[in-house]
Amino acid sequence: MKIFFITGTSRGIGEALAEQLMTEEHHLFCLSRTENEQLIERAIHSKTSMTYYPFDLNQLLQIEPMFTALFSMIPQDIEITGFYLINNAGMLAPVAPIELNSAQSMIENVSINLLAPMIMTANFLKHTKEYEGDKRIMNISSGSARYLLPSQSCYSTSKAGVDSFSKSVSLEQLNQPYPAKVVSVYPGMIDTGMQAEIRATSKADFPYVDQFIQMAEEGKLQTPEYTAAKLIELLFSEDFGSSVVVENM
Template identity: 50%
Template sequence: MRYFIITGTSRGIGESLARILLNDENNQVICISRGMSENLNFQSGLKPVNVFNFSFDLNNLSDIESLFQSVFSFINEDNVDSIYLINNAGILSPIGPIEETISEDVIRNINVNLIAPILLTSHFIKYTKNWKIDKRVLNISSGSAKYLLPSQSPYSTAKAGLDSFTKSIYIEQKEEPFPVKVASVYPGVIDTKLQTEIRSTSKEKFPYVELFNQLYVEGKLQTPLETAEKLIQLLMSSDYGKETLVEELTQM
């Protein structure tokens, strides 16, 4: 069996990833999110043995270790051919000049976008350290890590940190006898809740809001499903992990 641990599956890219993977009866999908997608509830009802759902807020950093204890209690090592972690969950807010942000919002942003993926990856590597199988981590980053805009400093900083973390883990793992392959990817501009949040922001708080409204009006946003298909093709490719930062997510 192939096991996929995915965060942020209640909507958007994460939900689409899970839906695609559940079409293969050889896949076991472990979903981690604050809420459960109605679409996945329906689909999991068709294949109850192929999906496990964990309701969890990644802002609760101190509970991530116990979360992974629960996750791996569902995994029989003797039945695992390969295992993958997709750090997909992310939040955009707060949007605005840094002096106008609320401290709790900044902390939550960094927790969910950076510290939680670090801890999840750490536990994933720890639990699978001696497993002689294909092991991979895919970190969903953002072009905002490289192409900076005003009013998104916590988000951009967290994603830049995620990219650096990915590169560091690659250096660590390449010397291991049973290494975990890792890559960070910029998925592109996608029609998700984050984009809706950007478009609803005032020009006073985010001067580039009209640019994002124009992309939406002109139909230049990728769908979550299209993006998820490309991400899975990237994750399952034979060259995965040779390039630690994938800035252009193209059809494989």
């Protein structure tokens, strides 16, 4: 059985990832602030083993005990063929010139986008250190880490941090007896709540808002389902980890 830990499964890419990974050969640990009741129902109908764990990733100091709890739920009598962590949860706000952003909004952005994936990764690796099989970590980054726009300084900086963090951890794993593979991936522009959020931003706060509205109106955004399928294809690919930052799936 393959074991998956997926954050941000209440909607968007995370929900689509969980749904497409549903099979009797997988156990899914789904994490989001609120339970996704529809996802739980789909797991029951597909006979997928799923543990839905409501958790607010802003509670950084609780991630370590959470992982201890999650690993204690894994049955001891099953054969595990792989452990997979998908750090998908993210937030765009605040979208505004930096001097207009509150300290609290900046702290929440970096906590969700960067610090939580760092702590999740640390605990995932700690609990699987002695496991000899397949171990993979996929961090959902963004093209905003490289291609910068005004009013997205917090989001771009935190995603650039995810890329650097992934590279560093990948280097560390080279020296481990049972290394994990790590990838930070740019999923593209997707029709999710995050895109709706940026389209609702005022032009005064985000000068490029009209271009984002136009892309949506012209149907140039990917669906969460299409994006999830491409991410899963990457996750299971033979060359996963050969390039730590994947800009084009």
